[in-house]
Amino acid sequence: MRKLLNTLxxxxxxxxxxxxxxxxxxxxEQEKLHRxxxxxxxxxxxxxxxxxxxxxxxxxxxxxxxxxxxxxxxxFLARVIGESxxxxxxxxxxxxxxxxxxxxxxxxxxxxxxxxFNNRSIIDRMARDYPMRVDVEQFKKASKSLLSSIRxxxxxxxxxxxxxxxxxxxxSYNRVFDDMxxxxxxxxxxxxxxxxxxxxxxxxxxxxxxxxxANDMAAALETVGLDAYVGFLHRDxxxxxxxxxxxxxxxxxxxADKFVLSLIxxxxxxxxxxxxxxxxxxxxxxxxRKTFLSAWQMKKQEKMTHPYLNEKMSWGLVPYAQALxxxxxxxxxxxxxxxxxxx
Amino acid sequence: MANNSEExxxxxxxxxxxxxxxxxxxxxHIEQQWEENVKTVEGQHLHQKTDQPFIRExxxxxxVVRAMPVQSRELKLSGICDVVEFVQDESGVELHDSPxxxxxxxxxYKRGKPKKNDADLVQLAxxxxxxxxxxLCKVDVGYFFYNEIKRRVEVSLTEELKDSVRDIARDMHQxxxxxxxxxxxxxxxxxxCSLQHICLPGLMSKRSVKSYIxxxxxx
Numbered sequence: 001m002r003k004l005l006n007t008l009x010x011x012x013x014x015x016x017x018x019x020x021x022x023x024x025x026x027x028x029e030q031e032k033l034h035r036x037x038x039x040x041x042x043x044x045x046x047x048x049x050x051x052x053x054x055x056x057x058x059x060x061x062x063x064x065x066x067x068x069x070x071x072x073x074x075x076f077l078a079r080v081i082g083e084s085x086x087x088x089x090x091x092x093x094x095x096x097x098x099x100x101x102x103x104x105x106x107x108x109x110x111x112x113x114x115x116x117f118n119n120r121s122i123i124d125r126m127a128r129d130y131p132m133r134v135d136v137e138q139f140k141k142a143s144k145s146l147l148s149s150i151r152x153x154x155x156x157x158x159x160x161x162x163x164x165x166x167x168x169x170x171x172s173y174n175r176v177f178d179d180m181x182x183x184x185x186x187x188x189x190x191x192x193x194x195x196x197x198x199x200x201x202x203x204x205x206x207x208x209x210x211x212x213x214a215n216d217m218a219a220a221l222e223t224v225g226l227d228a229y230v231g232f233l234h235r236d237x238x239x240x241x242x243x244x245x246x247x248x249x250x251x252x253x254x255x256a257d258k259f260v261l262s263l264i265x266x267x268x269x270x271x272x273x274x275x276x277x278x279x280x281x282x283x284x285x286x287x288x289r290k291t292f293l294s295a296w297q298m299k300k301q302e303k304m305t306h307p308y309l310n311e312k313m314s315w316g317l318v319p320y321a322q323a324l325x326x327x328x329x330x331x332x333x334x335x336x337x338x339x340x341x342x343x
Numbered sequence: 344m345a346n347n348s349e350e351x352x353x354x355x356x357x358x359x360x361x362x363x364x365x366x367x368x369x370x371x372h373i374e375q376q377w378e379e380n381v382k383t384v385e386g387q388h389l390h391q392k393t394d395q396p397f398i399r400e401x402x403x404x405x406x407v408v409r410a411m412p413v414q415s416r417e418l419k420l421s422g423i424c425d426v427v428e429f430v431q432d433e434s435g436v437e438l439h440d441s442p443x444x445x446x447x448x449x450x451x452y453k454r455g456k457p458k459k460n461d462a463d464l465v466q467l468a469x470x471x472x473x474x475x476x477x478x479l480c481k482v483d484v485g486y487f488f489y490n491e492i493k494r495r496v497e498v499s500l501t502e503e504l505k506d507s508v509r510d511i512a513r514d515m516h517q518x519x520x521x522x523x524x525x526x527x528x529x530x531x532x533x534x535x536c537s538l539q540h541i542c543l544p545g546l547m548s549k550r551s552v553k554s555y556i557x558x559x560x561x562x
Contacts, residue, residue: 002540087374089522113556150560224541225374308555309545328543329552331374331524336552341559 001309004300004316005042009293011286013048013072019056041065042316043219045212047289048072052080066219073283074211079218087225093330094243098230105159107329107337108233112153112166114250114339119173120146121342122253126180134179145172159233173253180261187271188264197281201274204282205263205292209256210248212296216316217251218244220323226330247322254342255315259299268295308338352414353515355422355469358508361515362462367538368515369524376541404431406441413473418512424470426450426488436480447474450486450495457489457496464498468508471500 016027026033043066052067060067061082069077097103120143127139149169156162178190190202198204218228218241231242263269273288300316309321322340329337360368370376400407406429414421429445437444449470453463471482486495533544
């Protein structure tokens with residue numbers, strides 16, 4: 001597998017990025033703050049209405065370094081994409097399958113199989129590691145229910161049914177999610193998922209982690225020549241990176257949820273890191289966003305062995321590996337799309 | 344010749360990819376995937392020197408032209424010759440803007456040193472076929488210039504070699520028609536391939552995804 005390079009997170013909204021030789025330069029009011037060689041970078045993520053020079057965008061596009069612009073709160077604004085990686089054949093196959101509900105379902109179900117499998121691993125591991133802290137009976141029940149859903153889903157060729165099964169499984173998983181928060185329970189709790197806006201600390205962190213993951217996923221899909229906007233499970237909706245959301249399903253729990261849980265359980269984030277607005281919306285403070293991002297960056301560098309490829313790689317490359325495997329499946333190299341099955 | 348529009352031409356440089364590994368060729372020419380490694384960057388750097396289409400040197404009996412675009416209707420290939428040398432000789436052909444007659448030699452620049460495989464040879468022979476067709480002449484000799492040893496090596500471009508080029512080109516077009524990326528056939532050559540990370544040569548020896556999923560569920 002290729003090497004994972006760094007991501008540059010620009011969190012100050014008044015920094016302008018420009019190109020100087022092979023470097024990205026961060027400028028603030030005529031003053032040069034930093035310069036970083038671009039050959040070390042995988043992607044650049046800008047929070048706030050940061051500007052970037054067309055020269056920099058072109059340079060990055062040519063070298064497959066993604067530049068993403070997000071609002072201060074992490075909502076997606078835009079991404080700089082170069083010339084689509086050729087491969088019309090691959091994309092036409094993708095579109096053809098996307099138009100065919102039954103074929104879509106065959107791929108979509110493996111995303112869901114992966115998701116449920118991994119969520120089940122999280123639950124099992126938690127019950128094993130903290131038998132005195134969690135309600136083991138409840139955990140075993142949830143784990144069993146997920147396993148039986150996976151078996152049903154393996155046979156399912158109907159998208160609507162598939163979504164039904166997924167919803168069902170989400171209930172089992174969410175029911176024990178709060179129990180996996182072992183520390184700071186007064187300030188961190190999970191009742192249900194709230195987005196737009198998130199209404200508690202945990203949801204604020206989940207939303208942020210999903211945004212980061214979705215961006216990495218979309219960039220990975222474009223790199224291998226797939227269209228991140230045309231999905232199999234998520235249907236087309238203008239402006240939505242449906243395929244990125246599809247492939248992300250299997251990584252939400254094992255990548256993002258686990259990450260958020262460990263920030264809480266290791267007390268790397270505390271109640272002070274959040275601000276509650278008058279309407280109940282919860283925001284992460286600027287300082288806490290930095291903590292979050294540097295921890296995220298560390299997580300991406302952590303190594304593990306890819307369960308299907310049996311190759312050592314960093315977590316940050318998993319989106320790329322899955323995108324590549326999906327492309328290889330669509331091109332006829334594999335009998336099915338191999339989801340990332342984490343143990 | 345409905346089928347012989349230039350639209351259907353493939354890249355001549357693909358011949359060496361195709362011979363190196365059919366899958367590598369398909370990944371580059373059908374799937375448009377490309378990843379740089381040290382070797383490809385070295386190669387590009389080397390070709391910057393040859394890639395100067397407006398320099399035309401006259402050295403005594405010799406006319407040296409760089410980056411000459413060529414094509415062959417027969418092979419349905421087109422590409423660029425690094426260098427073409429025209430050597431004044433009575434048995435040669437006339438050129439439209441130079442007095443006298445010339446024999447034609449393609450010269451291909453290569454990084455590294457002479458190799459054992461004949462992938463490079465095929466590419467040079469294909470260039471010869473293009474030149475023969477375009478200039479109505481015979482091209483029996485070509486040269487490789489190896490950057491590492493800074494020396495050129497003469498090769499004879501036999502009819503037999505040219506026939507094998509014709510076979511390979513036909514084969515390439517058949518794959519391309521189907522837009523087919525052949526499955527992995529691994530070998531020691533995988534180690535020096537710049538597309539390893541895209542090709543995933545390991546997929547060849549992998550168990551089926553079905554048994555991977557079922558196996559994981561059973562554990």
